[in-house]
Structures are given as structure tokens and as C-alpha cells.
Amino acid sequence: MIEIQQNDDDNNLSKEGVLDTIGATPLINLRRYLGTADVQLYAKMEAFNPGGSAKDRPARAMIEEALESGTINKNTTIIESTSGNMGIGLAQACCYYGLPLICVVDPHAQEQNIAIMKAYGAVIERVERPLQGAFLKARLARVMELLNQFPDSFWPNQYSNEKNPLAHENGTIQEIDEALNGELDYLFVATSSTGTARGCQEYLKKRGRSTKVIAVDAEGSVLFGGLAGRRRIPGLGAGHVPALAAGQEFDDVKRVSDLDCVVGCRRMVKYEAILVGGSAGGVLEAIRSMIPELRTKVSAAILHDSGTRYLDTIYSDQWVERELGCSAEELQARIEQPSSVGVTTVQKEPRFTPHLMEQTTI
Template structure:
């Protein structure tokens, strides 16, 4: 055995002392060194291991958590994992309430660690009885010998980072750190680290990553809790519709919002360029550095904390279909086939030149479509759209009995499956709302203006 290798009595002793890693390729346009505090090296693969253990040990110490007890927590997944480690080692039962936007991977991992999961709706206010906050509190009241850590308001959360994460960063940078950047959810990480670092050097800047749909940025800047700032968002682990007690706004110099799309794309970029397979909020945190690089000088040293591991987001930000459905993937390399793949198994609806217009209206209504190709002997010779039909019917209601060939307009342009989007999107005009895609073997499908917007928006 290597005598320099440290031996642990249990998995909890492996928490902390995570590495600081310089970012290179992704940070080429940043005027100063940028280092990542990579928290997925914790045994539970996130920074939440630190505060989960601290909350449990403090509760054991003051009697709030007794032997054989049940831990009940509302979590986005990572705190639940940290609590699961502690529960497994110490012999507690664990119940986690989670909102339904969290990844399936997080839920599956928690179940594998022995946790019981309650999935709650995301789009309800915190005080709603079905919110994951309310469900956790209710279970805590109903279950004897249970403990509700409440990571949002339990100050052991930020104390854990004051005692461990902050000192590690200070020592690893030899006190040269000038900026600390991190995503803000419960506020424990940013507030605990900020308190320690500012005690060492009050000039260190603390930047928090927020997301659109969260109240933090506006509240920090104005002191106003604006309900109009609250709406559903996709990014996991940062942003809130409440003000957790752990967020010490006086220690934070600024908040910067990063879009759902940018956070996802930057996480993928970090994987491809730095070999760091990270969670969603890591992309958002690095997005703050990118967006505020004009505030940095060559003499600065930035540390950005990356919360967790990408394995919990394989079905989301690292899944091309999931990304494409939300319009997050760059469209530069898309071809016509990409726009019809999801519905190419369905037949192309069309109408014969000799059919009455009433048949076209029936098809449009039944399938919620707005345009149809007109065919004669399997050849596309024209097109009908809802605007043409509406104009005709307003002028003459009896037009419903006319033939499609009498009202049709020019046929839709036809492109090949491999035609780049840059070429065929130019075919969409005020008079042309669709193109046909030749898929080979006499098969065709349609790309409408709505399909284009959905993919490129």
C-alpha cells in the first residue's frame, strides 16, 4: 500500500478538498486566468455533499435528529444525494420531495441510494400545498421522529462553505483570487465562500449566476421582490422564486442572468473543450464570466465553482433531441431532412386538383394545418393555404363548393433532403409558407413556416 494514500473510515470523510483546475480553451477570450473549483470530485458528485453533512451533524449535535430518524428534504437532487450518503452511513431513512423539472437521472440515482421520492409540480407558487416546499413540511409534521433540514433557511448550509470551500479556494490560489463566481440557488455556497474570502480580502468581487424567471437579480439591485420576475425556466439548480435565509445579499457584488440556452450550450462546450463533464448550472456560472469579461483585467484571477457532474443531465442538456426540441442547438449544419424527421413517418396530406374546396377545409380543420399541396396524377401542380381560402370565402361563401384547381396558387418549392437550411429558408416569402422535401423513392414531406420557427427560434 502506498503510505501517502489517505485511508478513510467511511465515504463521508472523502467530502471536500476538491481540485482547482485552470480553464484553457474555453477561456482564451478572457483577459485573465480562470480556474474551476470542480465540486463533482466530492463522493456524491456535487458541492451539496458539504452542506448536507453539516446540516445532519449539527442536527445530531443539538438533538433535532435522533437515532433511527427520518430525514425529509425538498431538493433539486444534489442535496438529496449528499443527504443519502449521510443517511446510508448513519442509518437514517430519507424522503426527498422534488419538482418535476428535475432530470430523471437525479431521481433514479436517489432511489438507488435508498431515498423515497415525491415528485411535485414546478409551476405552482411556494406556498401552494402541492409545491415541493409544502409537501416536505407536511411530511415532517406527519412522520414521527423526522427532521426537515430545509436547506434554504438552515444556516448550517452556508456555514459549511465558510468552514471548508472558502478556505480551500483561498489556499489553492495562495490568496491571489480577485473574483469568485457561482450559481445561486439556496445561497449557501455563495454566501459562505463570500464571507470567508471577504474576511481575508474585502476587495474580492463576488458574482452570482442567476437565471431568467428568478427574483435574485432585481431584488439585489432594487430591494423589490417582484412577482413579475417569476416564471418557469429550464435551468436546474440556480434561481429562486423565494428569498432563502442563506442568501446574504450584502456579500454579493452583483448578479448576472444567463439564459437557459446559453447555460446548456456552455456546459456542452466545457465538456468538449476542457474534458469537464458538468451539470447545467456550471454552464450558467461560466456564462457569467463570458458575459462580464469586459470587467476583468489581466492581473485578476477568477475562480468559478462548478456544482455537479454531467451524469445527472444525460437525458437533458447532453441529449441532442432534448436540446433540439427546445431550440437550443446551433442550426448552422441543419439540412431539410432534419426538419421533417420527427413527423416523416406520417403521410403527406394533399388534395387532388378535382376535389372540392370543402375537402381541403376538412383536412385543415382535422389535422390543425394551414396549407396543402395540390396534386394531379401524383404530380404537385399547386397549393392551397388558409389565407387564400379565407379571402375566397369572404368574397363568395359558395366558393366552398368550387374545385381546388380553381383556387390553387403556385406549387410549393421542392428541395432535396440534403439541402442546407441556409438555402431553403430563403424560399419562404410572404406568398410562400412551405416547401416540400424530396426524401427519395417518390416520398415527400413538408416544412411549414411554423416548423422553421420551432427549429430556429
């Protein structure tokens, strides 16, 4: 068993502001989730960032780089497309630096996330219908319109900004690597803009690590040659291949369903007493599906956010039955059964409203 190296020196120092508390998130040994002692699994808990997610890291990096380079000033309006967490990270950073922010969201954005953005002072722009079958395209089109409308404006563009993966290269994975003394066989990362996975892989390659990076993507995502389809979990997968994802290859890609994500979240609560967000549930179930390959190995998972923002969806039995067609009884049974990731199952058709049939977003 690896003994995690915890560096508490920085944590004991006073901080200059809330943004200085970003990073140095806990790495927790999950001893119960997999139901076996043969796999060492560590979870990087990004919900401990002040804005509540891994997106705090690139949000801060993109805003501070733009300020330092003179690209923006306090009169510049920041405009970004977001499904939730990036909007919150940017809203916090912009609030701290006194910058106006417009977040472009779509119908799949969690209402609680929108409320948090507003609390930080962000203005919310909503697109109601997809463009060419994708809400991301509709959001980006609205971003372009707003950039033309506000002459002094700036688009951080999380989908192509190199500061996105660099924030994880210089932060998230470095913290994991140092805590585990470089002894990491597998790293599991949820993908959307692919900033996190790309940054982590760059770090590992530069240091000659043999760690296998497993990208966890959503069924219905077009990343890595996938086919577009119906999705319900925000922050996982994409309806349009972003610039950061172009040409990216990982050791393996595991596709998870919306129901896999729910099962992972519920199982995490039951066995580890931790509320995690939707993409984290998918990552955890992808890992559980690979137990035979992971025996005697050391694995780490980056869990992007907390489940507290999904109480009305993932943690609601009524929502799961209405949107995913899975009853509370069936869900409880799935939590105890082997992971169904990669296994085709016949599910009854869920009930949904017409506009929710349209493909969700990055």
C-alpha cells in the same frame, strides 16, 4: 501565472468513511475555455465529491450537527425538498448513518438524480403541480404535511440552515483561497439557496480580501429582485426567495438563460474535455461575457456538479431543440460566437408540453 498550492497530505491518509472524502476537490486552470491567455481562470470541481456535487458539503454538515446536538437519532425520519443534488448528498449521508430519508421533488427533477436517491434508500415524494405559481412552494407545503405525518421527523431546511453557508465558508472557499495564496480578484458562484455564495462571501470579508463575488442567477429567477419566469435548468435560480438569500448582496449579479447554460456546457466539453452540469455552464458563460473586465485578473468559478446527470437534457440536441428552440446547427454556432449573456436575442418559440410551462424550482 499563479502556481496553485496543492496539499496532498490529507489525500494520502486513509479515510474513516465515505463522508471523509468530501472536500479537497481539485482546482483546475482552464487555459482554453475563454479563448484568451489574458485571463487566469480556475475552476473548483465540486463533482469530485463522493455524491457528485457541492451539496455534499452542507448535506453532511446539517446531518452531523443534528446528530451531535441530539436533535435526531436513528429513528428520526429526515425530510427535505430538493431539485436533485441536495437530495443525493442527504441520501448518501443518511444511508451512512442509517437514517430514513424522504425527498420531496417536482417534475423538473432529473430522473437519473431520483434513481440515485432511491439507490441510497431514499423514499421519493413527488408534487405534480406548482403552488401559487412555484414548484418550490408546493414542495415546501408537502414537506410541512410530511412533518406532521411523521412525529419523529426532522427537516434540515437547506434554505435557512446556517450550516449550509458555513460548510462552504469552512471548506470550498477556504480551499480556493489557500490554493491561490489569497490572490483572487473575482469569484463566480451559481445561486439557488445562495448557501455557497453567502458562505464564500463571509469567508472573504472576514479575511479582508478584496475579491469581488459575482452571483450567477437564472433568467426567470426571483432572487435579487428578479422576475419569475420559465426555467429549465435545475439547481440554478429560485421561484421563491429562501431565508438564506434575504438581504444578501453581492458585487454583481449576472443572469443567464437556459440556452446560455447549454452553450457553456457544450463549449466546456469542446475546449476542456470536461462534462459539467447546467449551472456550471451558466457560470462559465457569465465569465466569458466579462472577458474585457477580467484581463490580467485572477478569477475562480465554483462548478457545482458533473454533466453526466444531464445527458438526456443539456447534452441532447433533441432536448435542446424541443425545449429551448435551438437547432444543433444554431447551437454549434453559438459555441463559437461571443457569449450572449446579458444580450437580448429573438428566439423562436420552443415546443413544450403544457405542464412544462410552469415555473421551475430552486
